Amino acid sequence: MNRRLDNSIKRIAALGHYNKPENVEGTIKLDSNENFALDREFVAGVAAEAARQVDLREYPLDQLEDLYSRLAKYSGVNEKCVAAGSGSDQIIELLLSTLGGGRATVFAPTFSYFINRCELHGIKVDQVPLKRDFTLDKKAFVKSARKSDLVYICSPNNPTGNQIDKQEAIDVIDSLESRLVLVDEAYVDFADYSLSADATKRNNVIVLRTLSKAFGLAGARVGYMVANEKFVRTFRSTIQSPYPISTLSLAIASGVLARADHIRKTISTVKRERGRVFGRLAKIDGIKTFRSDANFLFIEAGRNYQPISKALRSSGIVVKMLGNVAGHRGCMRVTIGTREMNDKFLQCVEGSL
Numbered sequence: 001m002n003r004r005l006d007n008s009i010k011r012i013a014a015l016g017h018y019n020k021p022e023n024v025e026g027t028i029k030l031d032s033n034e035n036f037a038l039d040r041e042f043v044a045g046v047a048a049e050a051a052r053q054v055d056l057r058e059y060p061l062d063q064l065e066d067l068y069s070r071l072a073k074y075s076g077v078n079e080k081c082v083a084a085g086s087g088s089d090q091i092i093e094l095l096l097s098t099l100g101g102g103r104a105t106v107f108a109p110t111f112s113y114f115i116n117r118c119e120l121h122g123i124k125v126d127q128v129p130l131k132r133d134f135t136l137d138k139k140a141f142v143k144s145a146r147k148s149d150l151v152y153i154c155s156p157n158n159p160t161g162n163q164i165d166k167q168e169a170i171d172v173i174d175s176l177e178s179r180l181v182l183v184d185e186a187y188v189d190f191a192d193y194s195l196s197a198d199a200t201k202r203n204n205v206i207v208l209r210t211l212s213k214a215f216g217l218a219g220a221r222v223g224y225m226v227a228n229e230k231f232v233r234t235f236r237s238t239i240q241s242p243y244p245i246s247t248l249s250l251a252i253a254s255g256v257l258a259r260a261d262h263i264r265k266t267i268s269t270v271k272r273e274r275g276r277v278f279g280r281l282a283k284i285d286g287i288k289t290f291r292s293d294a295n296f297l298f299i300e301a302g303r304n305y306q307p308i309s310k311a312l313r314s315s316g317i318v319v320k321m322l323g324n325v326a327g328h329r330g331c332m333r334v335t336i337g338t339r340e341m342n343d344k345f346l347q348c349v350e351g352s353l
């Protein structure tokens with residue numbers, strides 16, 4: 001084999017990568033931050049209607065425009081400021097390959113997929129530790145960001161669940177005008193603020209959003225971005241491929257967005273459940289649960305990590321086991337599911353200690 005190709009493949013094979021969670025039939029799945037509070041029948045009904053409407057023999061032509069206008073309405077921005085992709089993962093990929101530059105700054109811990117993709121594209125990643133309570137060390141972050149081409153802010157942050165203070169985020173963005181700031185708002189529907197409208201008025205900010213979480217469409221693979229009109233025009237025409245989302249997924253996405261009121265109701269249910277689960281966990285001695293603005297909670301279980309992990313496994317409850325994270329011992333991330341799923345999780349944790 002050609003030496004250069006051989007070395008490239010070796011370098012790539014040694015990189016960190018996303019490990020897809022194992023799918024075990026019959027388990028209570030609280031590991032991927034999907035939205036099970038949204039009824040399966042509701043999504044299936046929209047999908048069945050979409051399947052009847054579309055003609056899969058044709059390329060998707062007008063359906064993207066319809067989606068842009070619904071996404072814009074939901075996000076409160078002009079439809080010229082919205083573009084879509086096959087999941088926000090694919091949009092991240094395109095932005096890194098076209099605008100990534102040589103160096104990125106992220107705070108840590110954060111969404112590991114983003115770091116992995118930077119490394120794949122040869123982008124060096126500076127990781128600035130969050131404070132112990134997962135708030136931002138603004139001074140250290142800006143100092144590192146000033147040396148970078150690209151800055152990533154996950155808001156709310158995966159895996160910690162919190163949003164950084166809004167004014168702090170805006171201050172960071174405005175002090176980095178010559179750098180591209182990607183604000184990943186995959187969980188923003190469960191949070192207090194979005195920077196979508198702020199992004200449309202600036203030249204250096206792209207907000208990434210998705211229908212995979214609150215909208216219950218992880219399997220349909222529909223993500224979107226909000227940015228200023230000029231950049232969105234270039235993204236749509238030249239960076240994004242002509243047909244990034246299947247006609248069926250486009251029709252399903254539009255169908256669910258047309259019922260956004262129902263989604264808003266389930267978002268309220270998830271937020272209420274988040275408060276309830278947090279309250280119950282906060283009463284348990286020996287574990288610490290962090291405040292969350294997302295549809296999941298970050299728990300530091302310390303020496304109770306093994307007993308909890310064993311009890312969850314034997315009850316068929318799957319959460320994301322993270323181990324030690326940024327000086328916190330025995331951590332896990334648990335999705336807020338239906339009341340019934342959450343109760344099973346709580347009973348299992350309470351019974352294991």
Ligand SMILES: Cc1ncc(COP(=O)(O)O)c(C=O)c1O
Nearest residue numbers: 087088089111158186210212223
């Ligand atoms: C922070 C964050 N960004 C992006 C994504 C990817 O979302 P999508 O399904 O739209 O590719 C995820 C999924 O877990 C996520 O946690």
